Structures are given as structure tokens and as C-alpha cells.
Amino acid sequence: MSFPLPDHLPRQLDVSSNVLSKFDSITLQSLNSSFASSCKAELDESIRLTKTQIHDRICADSSSFQRQLSSAKSLKERLNALSGHVQTLSVTLSDSKSGLVPVLLEALEAHQSLAQESLDADVLSDSLSHLSECRAQLDALQKLVDTGDLPPAVVACHALNSSLISVPGPLKDASVVSEIQARLRVLSNCVEELLSDAYTKSIIVNPSQVVIKPFVLVPRSLKPLPLSSVLSSISSASLALHLSTLRRDILTHYIECSFDQPTSLTVSTMKDTSGALMHVLGRFPSSPNTSDTGSPLANVSTTLDFLHKQLFPTLPSTHKHSFPRSLSKSISTAVLARLLIPGLPSQLEALPAFLQIAHKAVDLEDKYIIGMLDASSEREIKAWVNNVCTHYERQRRSHILDFTRKLIVQSISSSEPTFYAQLSLSQDAPDKVGLVPTDEGDAWGLDGDGQSLNAGSRSAPEEENVWGFDDDLEEEKESQQAKPVEIVEEDPGDAWGWNDEEPVPEELGQGEDTWDDPWGEEPSLSEVTPAVRTVPVLSQRPSADSAPATQRVSRPTDSTSRHPATSGSITESYLVSTLAKSIIRTVEDALREGQELSSSGIFSTSPTSTTTPGVLIMQSGALVLDLYRAVYPIVAAARLVRPGDVMKFSNNCCWLAEEVGRLVTHERGMLVVKDKLEECKSVLQVLADSWYQDGIDRQRTTLGDILASAKGFTDTSDQDRYDDCEMAISRVVREIRSAANAWKPILSKGKYYTAVGAIVEVSLQRILENILAIPDIPEVESHKLSELCRILAALEGLFVEDFSESSFVVSYVPSWLKFSYLSELLEASMADLTYLFEEGALVDFGVDELVKLVRALFADTPLRTKTLDKIMGGHPVR
Incomplete structure (x- = not known):
């Protein structure tokens, strides 16, 4: 069944498709002979038309048709001839008896068999020859091992190992080769053990002595072996391990130990029980009381001289320079870390004796580390000694x-x-x-x-x-x-009386003994009182039509003046x-x-x-x-x-x-x-x-947080709000007194008054800012605010030394007069305010501040408008 064509593709419908479509759409009732006849007639007509088109096409180009027809007939004839020739050639090549291919294959198979037989004979001959040579080398090696001739045995092991590595391919997996390799390993291990045993007998290092034997007798050996032959024959890995252990033992027992405890070294030559010659470097503790401070360096020299004479010449060429050079760094480090650096004195008197030892260490480095050990190092000891002054300091x-x-x-x-x-x-x-x-x-x-x-x-x-x-x-x-x-x-506790939480009474001047000068200053306040001018201050609240009663108070003429205690x-x-x-x-x-x-x-x-x-x-x-x-x-x-x-x-x-x-x-x-x-x-x-300043700023922050709880001193007509504000003001007074109580026995007088004045000033400024920002102050709230402001008047006692004199609070608290006038203005009449303004008592207030205060305190009347016009004209010039 063919796949249906998509609707968007073009369709080419033929007659059979049309007929089949008709059959597909016809029903069983309409299927009859007439329908079948019509379909057959349609198909016949289509066939006739097709034949007609073909005949017309041929007639239209008859010459071309005839030419193509003749070509096709010729091709058919040639194809038949070619097929006959191919059949004949196939029989000639593939015939089982006389064909070329079967005969050639038979000849090749005979030649291959002959070549394989020849190759097998050659491989067998080479393998037997190589096995014979390996067997001879194995027998020679066994003989050398049996006689104790170890250095030639090492050479024979290497030669046999090379022969086994280069065996012909057919012998690689042969059991005879495996057996030879196993015997070689046994003999090699035996030789290595005998050489290691000879090394341990030739070079003996322990905490008490170093023994080096020039010749050593091994088991079954006819003559002793030289130490140099033993070291040259031993394997490189085993020799490196032995030399590493030797270096460690020498450094531990004869170099570093000489710096850690008093030690004496002796060099001697003697014979062992078998009569073999041996060289001995002996070590034994010496008395601490008689030991020379330079003996550790002498011990190092003795040890290196012994090794240079008895050991270094016997080393193989691969280790003749590397092993001595490997000692240089450790010796330099030991001299520095165990002698010079710990011995660096802490007293100037001990430096000359120490410098003598340091120069000996430099000489040892020049002669032995650089000369004998051939160490092209950075001369660490000399560099350190050259900077010994810097190290000491x-x-x-x-x-x-x-x-x-x-x-x-x-x-x-x-x-x-x-x-x-x-x-x-x-x-x-x-x-x-x-x-x-x-x-x-x-x-x-x-x-x-x-x-x-x-x-x-x-x-x-x-x-x-x-x-x-x-x-x-x-x-x-x-x-x-x-x-x-x-x-x-x-x-000092309560000696200053600042721990009392009650306000200072009006009879402050009577307690003169309480305010004795703690700094013991000789000049009195009256001797150096700064120049002042007087301004009026309301002593009581007069009626609206009466003249205000005033008294005189002092204001410093210079805003930068300070209490005379700091200047006189x-x-x-x-x-x-x-x-x-x-x-x-x-x-x-x-x-x-x-x-x-x-x-x-x-x-x-x-x-x-x-x-x-x-x-x-x-x-x-x-x-x-x-x-x-x-x-x-x-x-x-x-x-x-x-x-x-x-x-x-x-x-x-x-x-x-x-x-x-x-x-x-x-x-x-x-x-x-x-x-x-x-x-x-x-x-x-x-x-x-x-x-x-940080101490002052901390108190400023604390006071600011306390005053923030007053929430701008608004709605003080409400008793709860007033109580909150009063509590905040009281906490401010206690906090200032507490800080002053802590500072007074510590700070100098000038710094004390400056610090206390700074924290009082920030408190007054914060309260002034809050009160002046209130847009409307009813009469009840003005009385409440005035009462709150008067609580802070107790702080004036912090700036009094002689109660017979006036305080100098204004010298350290610039806003004190302004704050004092604010408490008066909150309860003053319009006439009182105008009088104070005209007398120049309110110069600490800005014009805009006075305008806001007047609008907040008084109702909108012609008198307030007149007063505001006068204030907005600026402060009077005097």
C-alpha cells in the first residue's frame, strides 16, 4: 500500500487511479454490469490513446528511432559474443585438472612448506646456541659466587641478565629460560646480601664510634675485598640507602650532638679480632666544666677530616662528589641553628667572646664546607656572621x-x-x-x-x-x-556630692566646704575674673501692663573666654x-x-x-x-x-x-x-x-538617646507625657553628673570643664532645638516646659568652685544663657519679651527662632504682629 500524498503536493492522476477512485466511492447497490462496462471502456480507450501517442512519437522522428533500434540490436549481438568468450576463459583458468589457478596454488603450497622447514631449523639452531651461552654464563656466575669473588660476580650477573633479555622470540616463554631467570635472581640476591653484609662489616656507625675497615673478608672468599670494590659493586639503590643512613647517623651522633652536649672525639687505628686493619673515630662525653666553647667546631673539623681521609676516597664515582656535598647544608644549618643563633648573647659584655666563636665558624665554612665538601653554597654562616650586629639588635x-x-x-x-x-x-x-x-x-x-x-x-x-x-x-x-x-x-565616691539625684538647692553658696578646689589651685576666682557686661533677666512674671522687674547677671564679653583656672x-x-x-x-x-x-x-x-x-x-x-x-x-x-x-x-x-x-x-x-x-x-x-574626644562623643550619644525618648517634648499638658519628659531630663542630669564624677579626679581642670561643658552643651542644644520646633505651645504646656528647663539649672553647680562668686558655666556652655532665657520666655508676657529683646538680652537667639517662638506662644493679635515686625527688623545695635 502506497503512502498517501500530502494535500499541498501536486497530484498526477492517471486512468487507473480514476477507475480505482470510482470503485472506492461506489456502493454495493450501484455496482452493476453497466458500471463495469463503462470502466472497461475507459481503460480500453486509455490504452488506445497511449498506443496512438507512441505511434505518433515514432512517426514524428522515424530516423532517430531507426538509428536507436539498430544500435540496440548491435549491442545485443556483441553482448552475446562477449558472454561466449568469458565462458571459455573461465574454463581455462578454473578447471580443476588443467586450469592455471589450481596448478599455481599447488606449486606455492609446496614452496611454503619447504621454507617453513628451513626457518624452523635456523630458529632451533639459534635458540640452542643462545641457551648454551646462557648456561655457560650461569655456571661461571655460580662458580664466582661459590668462591666469594663478588665484584666479578656482579659483572657476570649483569651480563647474564642482558643475555636473558635478548633471548630469541621463541625462547621468551620457554620453561628453560624461566628456570635460568629464577636461578639468576637467587644468585643476584645472594651477591647483594653478601655485599650489604660486607658494607655493614666495613662501615660501622654508632653513638660511641665510627669504624671504617679498608678491607673486609666475606664468607668463602679466598682473599679480603677492598672497601672501594664493595661500594662500587653494590647496587645503586642499596648504596643510596646505606649512604643516606650513614649521613643521618654521622650528623646525629657526631655533628649535631657535639652542639647539644660536651663531647670529645679521638681518631685511632687498630686491628680487630681477625687481624683486619680498621680506623676508629671514638666519641665520649666530656666534663661541662672543662669543655671549651669552641669544641663543637673542633669536633666537626675532626669528623670531616676523618671522613675525608678514610671514607670519601673509597666512594664510587657516582657518589664521590654528591655524598660529601650532601653533608654541607646540614652542617651549615647545625652550626647556625645549634651554635650561633642560640648562643647569641643578650648582654653587650658577652659579645666579644661570641664573635670569636663566630669567626671560627666562618673559618670552618671556608676550609671544610667550601673547600673539602666542594659545596658551592651561598656561604650561609659567613652571611649570618657579617650581619651578627643586626641579629643581635x-x-x-x-x-x-x-x-x-x-x-x-x-x-x-x-x-x-x-x-x-x-x-x-x-x-x-x-x-x-x-x-x-x-x-x-x-x-x-x-x-x-x-x-x-x-x-x-x-x-x-x-x-x-x-x-x-x-x-x-x-x-x-x-x-x-x-x-x-x-x-x-x-x-572618690560621694565626696563631690554628685550622686544625689535631687536638684541643687538655691542655697548652693552656703556649702563652701563641699566645693573645695580638688586640684589645689592657688589663685582664687575673684583674682582673675574676666571682663563682663550685664544684661537684664526677668526675676518674676509681671502683668501685661506693668514694667518688668529685672536683676543683673554677668555675660562674658568674649565668647572664647574660659575659666581663669585654665589660663592663670x-x-x-x-x-x-x-x-x-x-x-x-x-x-x-x-x-x-x-x-x-x-x-x-x-x-x-x-x-x-x-x-x-x-x-x-x-x-x-x-x-x-x-x-x-x-x-x-x-x-x-x-x-x-x-x-x-x-x-x-x-x-x-x-x-x-x-x-x-x-x-x-x-x-x-x-x-x-x-x-x-x-x-x-x-x-x-x-x-x-x-x-x-571619643569619651565626650560617647556621652553625647548616650545623652542624645536619652533625650530621644522625650519625643520632642510635645503634648506635655498630658501628665503621662510630662512624666516621660521629666524622667528623660532627670536621667540627663544624672548621666552628666555621673560622667563628671568619673572625670574630675582624672582629667586636668581645663580638660575637665571643657568635657563637661561639651556634654551639657549638646543636651541644651537638643532640648532647645526640640522646643523651638514646636509650632504651637499652649499656656499649660509653656509652664510645663519651663519647669522641665529649670531642672537642668542644677548643672550650673558643676561650674562653681567658690560659692561666694558667680559660676563660669557660660565660658564652657555657650548655650547656657540662651537656654536660661528660654525657660523665662516660656512664662513671659509679650511686654517682657519685647523688653528683653530691646535690651539685647536675646542676642543668642536667631531672628527666625524668636519669630517661631512668639508665634508658638502667643495668639494672633495686633500686638503680636507689631512685636514680630520689631523682631524681624533685627537685634538692636549697642
Whole structure:
């Protein structure tokens, strides 16, 4: 059945297809004779038409048809002739009796049989000849093994093995060859064992002696074998293993052991029980008390001389240079790692004796490692000795820094002792800090026996002070004798009265004893009071038509003026940890030690030295300061979250900067050291200022978070909202008092008032900003806000030293007057506000701030409009 054509393809319908289509579509009822006759007639007609077309086509081109017809007949005749010839040729070739192909094949088969017989005879002859030769070699090898002649036996093994490898192909899988190979393996193993046994008898290494026998007698041998023949005959893998073990034992028992414990070596020649000559290198422990410090190098020389004379000449050519060269690296490493580096002294006095040993090590490297062992190395020992000054200084630097690190870590494990330092503020006074320590002894035990960082390099007290580091110590001792020792605690408790949560009473000036000057300043406030001008302040709320009653208060004429305690006094004291004193003492020791090394001249003769002696040790002084700056904030991170400890760390850095400045002044060393110390001084001062500012910023953040809970001081007419705001203000007061309580015994007076003023200022600014941002303040809320503002008035007591005088809060809190006027303006009338504006009392307020405040406090009336016009005209000029 043909496949149906797709609908989109063209169709060529013939008569048979039409007839079949009709049959396909006809039904059983319509199928009759007439339908069959019509179909037959249609087919006949189609056949007739086809014949007619063929006849017409032939008639149309009769000549071509005749030509093609004759060609076809000719081809048929020729095809018949060719078929006859092929049949005849096939019989001639393939006939079973007389055909060419059967005869040729029979001849070839006879020739192949003859050739195979000839080849088999040749292969058999070659195989028998090769087997005969292998058998002869095997018999000769067996004879050599039986007589103990091992070196020729090794050669015979190799020859027989080569013969077995090159056997003819037919013999590769023959059982006779397998048997010969098995016997060869047995004999080879026997020879290898005998040679290994001869090696172990010739070269004996143990912790007590090295024995080398020039000749060795093996079993069944007629004469002793030379050691060189044994080493040359033994297999390369076995020899490499034996030499590796020999190298390890020599290095362990005779090179490295000489550096680890006192050892003596002896070289002797004797005979064993069989009468064989042997050379012995004996080792035995020596007394530690009588041992020479250079004996390890002598032992190395003795060992190498013994090996060079007795062992190296017997080595085969493949190992004659490689084995001695393999000892060079290990010997150099042992000299460095076991003698020079561990023996590098930590005291300057021991350096000359050590340098003598170092020069002996260089001589050993030149004579033995480079000369005898023929090691084209980088001369590691000489390179290290040439830089021994650098190595010594790096070791001392490492010890100094490790000591400093332990000092810092130990200071965290217990409460840090402190002392008061005096900060000079007078312009004509020298810029230096005097010390008033809490006790005369060293709290860290740095002066104890065995505890000093550089006890050996410290000079006696009566020696000349070439550095001038102790110039200020005499002044310090005099001040200690003149003043009684005063121990200061970090937390003085409630001595300041700041732990009370109640507001300061109006009779603040009566408690004069409570506010005695803690810094012991001599000048009183009245002696240096800055110039002031007076401005009016409302003392009560007058009626709308009455003149406002006023009183006079002081305002500084210069906004940059500060309390006279920071400008008129000579010194201010501040608390410093004794750890800082220990750090600066370590720096002084490092500088002194570096100068002593530089002036000693021990390394002045080194032509290859790349650095000036003493520089690295002197530079370690600056590294001590860098280590303190890097390590202390990490290990004391838990402490530095407290306000007092933050400021104490700032004081430490400030005091260290002052002391480093003193060292720079007295520095007589290298310029690079002075530059580094000056850089450390600058960095320490920056660090002190940064931590001081960070302590203030932390309190600012805390106060800002507290004031954020007041939610802008809006809706204070609601009692709950008022209580929340009052609680926030009270928390601010307590937080400021707590910070001031922690800072006052630590900071100098100027820094203390600046820090407290900064946190008070940020609180006032935040409250001012929130209140001035309220668009509408009813009368009830204005009273509430005024009451809230007056709570902060208690902070003025933080800026009073003499209660008979006025406070100096305005000098440190620029917004204090503005905040005070805000509490008055919240309850003032329009007339009071206008009066204060005209008198210039409200100059701290901006014009836009006053306009917003007036619109928030007062209703829209002609009087408010007139007042606003006056305010928008600007502050009065006076």
C-alpha cells in the first residue's frame, strides 16, 4: 500500500487511479454490469490513446528511432559474443585438472612448506646456541659466587641478565629460560646480601664510634675485598640507602650532638679480632666544666677530616662528589641553628667572646664546607656572621617588645596603680610634666633583681649620665621629698556630692566646704575674673501692663573666654597610670642600650655591615610606644567602655607624648631615631586628643538617646507625657553628673570643664532645638516646659568652685544663657519679651527662632504682629 500524498503536493492522476477512485466511492447497490462496462471502456480507450501517442512519437522522428533500434540490436549481438568468450576463459583458468589457478596454488603450497622447514631449523639452531651461552654464563656466575669473588660476580650477573633479555622470540616463554631467570635472581640476591653484609662489616656507625675497615673478608672468599670494590659493586639503590643512613647517623651522633652536649672525639687505628686493619673515630662525653666553647667546631673539623681521609676516597664515582656535598647544608644549618643563633648573647659584655666563636665558624665554612665538601653554597654562616650586629639588635628588639607586651597584659589583670602628673600651662614656663607618684617604689617590680628589661646594660647610679635621661629624675626626687605621698583612687565616691539625684538647692553658696578646689589651685576666682557686661533677666512674671522687674547677671564679653583656672594657674594635675611610666622607662632603657652598643665599637670593624650599630635597638624605643598604642586598646577593651578609663587612657597618651618630647630634647643619637620619636610624640598626642574626644562623643550619644525618648517634648499638658519628659531630663542630669564624677579626679581642670561643658552643651542644644520646633505651645504646656528647663539649672553647680562668686558655666556652655532665657520666655508676657529683646538680652537667639517662638506662644493679635515686625527688623545695635 502506497503512502498517501500530502494535500499541498501536486497530484498526477492517471486512468487507473480514476477507475480505482470510482470503485472506492461506489456502493454495493450501484455496482452493476453497466458500471463495469463503462470502466472497461475507459481503460480500453486509455490504452488506445497511449498506443496512438507512441505511434505518433515514432512517426514524428522515424530516423532517430531507426538509428536507436539498430544500435540496440548491435549491442545485443556483441553482448552475446562477449558472454561466449568469458565462458571459455573461465574454463581455462578454473578447471580443476588443467586450469592455471589450481596448478599455481599447488606449486606455492609446496614452496611454503619447504621454507617453513628451513626457518624452523635456523630458529632451533639459534635458540640452542643462545641457551648454551646462557648456561655457560650461569655456571661461571655460580662458580664466582661459590668462591666469594663478588665484584666479578656482579659483572657476570649483569651480563647474564642482558643475555636473558635478548633471548630469541621463541625462547621468551620457554620453561628453560624461566628456570635460568629464577636461578639468576637467587644468585643476584645472594651477591647483594653478601655485599650489604660486607658494607655493614666495613662501615660501622654508632653513638660511641665510627669504624671504617679498608678491607673486609666475606664468607668463602679466598682473599679480603677492598672497601672501594664493595661500594662500587653494590647496587645503586642499596648504596643510596646505606649512604643516606650513614649521613643521618654521622650528623646525629657526631655533628649535631657535639652542639647539644660536651663531647670529645679521638681518631685511632687498630686491628680487630681477625687481624683486619680498621680506623676508629671514638666519641665520649666530656666534663661541662672543662669543655671549651669552641669544641663543637673542633669536633666537626675532626669528623670531616676523618671522613675525608678514610671514607670519601673509597666512594664510587657516582657518589664521590654528591655524598660529601650532601653533608654541607646540614652542617651549615647545625652550626647556625645549634651554635650561633642560640648562643647569641643578650648582654653587650658577652659579645666579644661570641664573635670569636663566630669567626671560627666562618673559618670552618671556608676550609671544610667550601673547600673539602666542594659545596658551592651561598656561604650561609659567613652571611649570618657579617650581619651578627643586626641579629643581635633584632633579638634585643624582640625581647624588649615581648617584655612590653607582657607588661601591658599584666596591667590589665589587676587594678592599675596611678600617680598625678603636673601639666604646665604658663606661657613662659618650660613645656614639661612633673611627676607626683603615689608611692616611691615601682609598683610593677621593674627595679627588682632579675626583673629589669636590660639589667646587664644599665649603668650604675654613680656613673656619668651620657644620655641625660635622668636630668629630671633629681627634680622628681626633690618634689617627692618636699610633698607627702598622696594615693588617689579612681572613684572618690560621694565626696563631690554628685550622686544625689535631687536638684541643687538655691542655697548652693552656703556649702563652701563641699566645693573645695580638688586640684589645689592657688589663685582664687575673684583674682582673675574676666571682663563682663550685664544684661537684664526677668526675676518674676509681671502683668501685661506693668514694667518688668529685672536683676543683673554677668555675660562674658568674649565668647572664647574660659575659666581663669585654665589660663592663670601655673600647673594642673591629671591622673596617669604607672604603666605609662614603665613604658617610658623601657623606651629610655632601649635608647641607652643602643647608645652603649654604638659607642662600644664592637662591630665597627665589620666591612659588610649594612646598618649602624645600635640603631635597631634605639628604634625599638619607638616600637615600644607603637606596641602600647596597638595592644592596650585591644586588651583593655572591656575597661575602655567606662568613661573614666577612656579619659585615663587619653591622659596616659598625653603624658607619654610629653615624656617623649623630653627624650627628643635630650636625644644625642641618630637623626632617624629623633625623627621617629618626634613622630611617636605627634601620634601619641593625636591619640590622646582622639580618645579624649571619643569619651565626650560617647556621652553625647548616650545623652542624645536619652533625650530621644522625650519625643520632642510635645503634648506635655498630658501628665503621662510630662512624666516621660521629666524622667528623660532627670536621667540627663544624672548621666552628666555621673560622667563628671568619673572625670574630675582624672582629667586636668581645663580638660575637665571643657568635657563637661561639651556634654551639657549638646543636651541644651537638643532640648532647645526640640522646643523651638514646636509650632504651637499652649499656656499649660509653656509652664510645663519651663519647669522641665529649670531642672537642668542644677548643672550650673558643676561650674562653681567658690560659692561666694558667680559660676563660669557660660565660658564652657555657650548655650547656657540662651537656654536660661528660654525657660523665662516660656512664662513671659509679650511686654517682657519685647523688653528683653530691646535690651539685647536675646542676642543668642536667631531672628527666625524668636519669630517661631512668639508665634508658638502667643495668639494672633495686633500686638503680636507689631512685636514680630520689631523682631524681624533685627537685634538692636549697642
